[in-house]
Amino acid sequence: MAQRGDTGGTATVPPGTGKGLRPGALGLWGNTVIGLGATAPAYSLAATLGYVVLAVGEKAPAMFVVAFVPMLLVAFAYRELNRAAPDCGTTFTWGTKAFGPWVGWMGGWGVAVSAVIVLANVAEIAAVYALRFLGAEGAAADPVLRVGLGVALIVAMTWVSYRGIRISERLSNVLIVLQFAVLGAVSIGALHLVGTGAAGPQAVLPRWEWFSPLGVGSSALAEAVILCVFIYWGWDACLAVTEETRDSGSTPGRAAVLATVVLVVTYVLVAVAVQAYAGFGTTGTGLANEDNADDVLSLLGEPVGGPVLAALLLLTVAVSAAASTQTTILPTARGALAMAVYGALPQRFARVHPRHRTPSFATVVVGAAAVGFYLVLSAVSQNALQDSIASLGLAVAFYYGITAFSCVWFFRRTLTRSPRDLLLRGVFPALGGAAMLWAFTRSAADMLDPDYGYTRFGPVGGVFAIGVGMIVLGVPLMLLCAVRLRAYFRGETLRADTPVLAPETGEPPIGGL
Numbered sequence: 001m002a003q004r005g006d007t008g009g010t011a012t013v014p015p016g017t018g019k020g021l022r023p024g025a026l027g028l029w030g031n032t033v034i035g036l037g038a039t040a041p042a043y044s045l046a047a048t049l050g051y052v053v054l055a056v057g058e059k060a061p062a063m064f065v066v067a068f069v070p071m072l073l074v075a076f077a078y079r080e081l082n083r084a085a086p087d088c089g090t091t092f093t094w095g096t097k098a099f100g101p102w103v104g105w106m107g108g109w110g111v112a113v114s115a116v117i118v119l120a121n122v123a124e125i126a127a128v129y130a131l132r133f134l135g136a137e138g139a140a141a142d143p144v145l146r147v148g149l150g151v152a153l154i155v156a157m158t159w160v161s162y163r164g165i166r167i168s169e170r171l172s173n174v175l176i177v178l179q180f181a182v183l184g185a186v187s188i189g190a191l192h193l194v195g196t197g198a199a200g201p202q203a204v205l206p207r208w209e210w211f212s213p214l215g216v217g218s219s220a221l222a223e224a225v226i227l228c229v230f231i232y233w234g235w236d237a238c239l240a241v242t243e244e245t246r247d248s249g250s251t252p253g254r255a256a257v258l259a260t261v262v263l264v265v266t267y268v269l270v271a272v273a274v275q276a277y278a279g280f281g282t283t284g285t286g287l288a289n290e291d292n293a294d295d296v297l298s299l300l301g302e303p304v305g306g307p308v309l310a311a312l313l314l315l316t317v318a319v320s321a322a323a324s325t326q327t328t329i330l331p332t333a334r335g336a337l338a339m340a341v342y343g344a345l346p347q348r349f350a351r352v353h354p355r356h357r358t359p360s361f362a363t364v365v366v367g368a369a370a371v372g373f374y375l376v377l378s379a380v381s382q383n384a385l386q387d388s389i390a391s392l393g394l395a396v397a398f399y400y401g402i403t404a405f406s407c408v409w410f411f412r413r414t415l416t417r418s419p420r421d422l423l424l425r426g427v428f429p430a431l432g433g434a435a436m437l438w439a440f441t442r443s444a445a446d447m448l449d450p451d452y453g454y455t456r457f458g459p460v461g462g463v464f465a466i467g468v469g470m471i472v473l474g475v476p477l478m479l480l481c482a483v484r485l486r487a488y489f490r491g492e493t494l495r496a497d498t499p500v501l502a503p504e505t506g507e508p509p510i511g512g513l
Contacts, residue, residue, distance in 0.1 A: 038234030040324030050293030067228030073432030079253025089338025110399030158367030240331030391467025404433030
C-alpha cells in the first residue's frame, strides 16, 4: 500500500511498496483502445501516407505490410517480457533487467524523447484541423493562434491524464470509434467509386504489384520503413498501463498484438483506397504531386461524401491528434514513475495522487516538457517542427530495438526449453530487433545529408540533428543520475524490490543476470 503524504496532495511511493496506481481499472478492450489511441491512426495516415508514396511509389501498401512484420515481432517481445515482469516502466525496466541500468535508462529516455516530439506535433495538427473544421482557415495559418490552441490542447489533455485512468479510457473510447468509422467510410466509398468508374480519369484499379516490396531500393526502403515505424508507433502504450489492467500478466500483451493487427488491416485498406482514387499523377490529386504529401486524406473527403464527409474528415484528424496527445502522456508519465520508484530519477517523480491514483508530478512534467519543446521549435521555424516528426522514427526504432534484444537476453537460459520459447522469446524478438537496428542505422546515415528534410545545421541535416541529438542528450542526463544508477546496479532497488518468479516456471530471477 502506498504511503500517503499530507503535503501537496501527493504520496511518494518508496521501493518495495508498489507504485500506488489503480489496479484492475482496464480490461482487454480498454487496454487495446489505449494502444490504438496512442497511434492516432487518422492523423498518422494523413501526415505520413503521402511521404511513403513519394518514397516508394505504388508500393506503399507493401511498406505497411513490411513494417508490420518487425512491429509484430517486437510486440511478441513486449508480450513475453510483460508475462514475466509486468511493469509500467516497460523498456526501462526490462532493459535494466537484461543489460543493466545504463542501457535501461537510455531505453527509458528513448520513450520520453518519442513522446515529447510527437506531443508537440500532434498538438499542432489538432489545432490546425480543428480550426479548418470550424471554417477558420485564416486562424489556422496564424502561428500565434495555432500555437496557442496547440498549447491549450496539451494542457487540457495533461489534465485529463492527471484526473485518472478511467476518465482517460472513456474519452479514448469515443475518439477511437470515430476515427475508425470515418476511415472505413472514406476508404470503402473511394473504392466503390473506383470500381464503378465514377472516380475520374486519374483513378487506377488496385493491382497485386502494390503488395510486393520487390524493386524498392535500400535507401527508399529504409525511408519508407522508418516512416511506417512512426505510423505504427504507440501500440506499446498498452504495456505502460499494465499495472492498471486486469490480469496484467497476459491482457496487455494480447492487447498489443491485437492493436498491431487492427492497425495493419486499417492502414493497408486506406493506402489502397487513396492510391486507387487519387492515382499517381504529378498534378491535381495525383500522389506524385508533392503539394498533396502533407495530407492525402483530404483528397478523398468531398469527392467521396460531399462537404459533410469532408468536414467530418477534418474533425476526425483533429480528434485523432487530440486522442494521441492524451494517450501519449499516459504511458510516458508512468515510465517516469517507474524510473523514480526504482531510484533512476528523483523521488518526486514517484509521487502518486492519493485520490486519482495517477503519477501526478510526472504527468505535469511530461506536459510541461511537450509545451516547452513545441514553443521552442515553433519559434525556430515551422520547418524545424516538420523535421522533428520526420526524426521521430529514430527514437522509436532505438527503444523498440532495446526492448527486443532485452527479451532475447533476459530469457537466454531458457530458450531451448521448448520450440515455443525459442521462437517467441528468441528468434522472433531477435529478428525484430535486427530490423529496428537496420532501420535506425540506414535512416540515420541518409538523414546526415543536409538536403534531407527542410532544415540543416551546417553540414548536417536537420532531421538527423534533431533525432540523434535528442537521443544523445540522454547521456549527460543519465550521468546526472549516476549515483542513483550505481546503487540501482548493485541491486539496492530494482533487483531487491522485484519479486522473483516461482521456481517451477524455470525462468531466471527477475532482477538477476
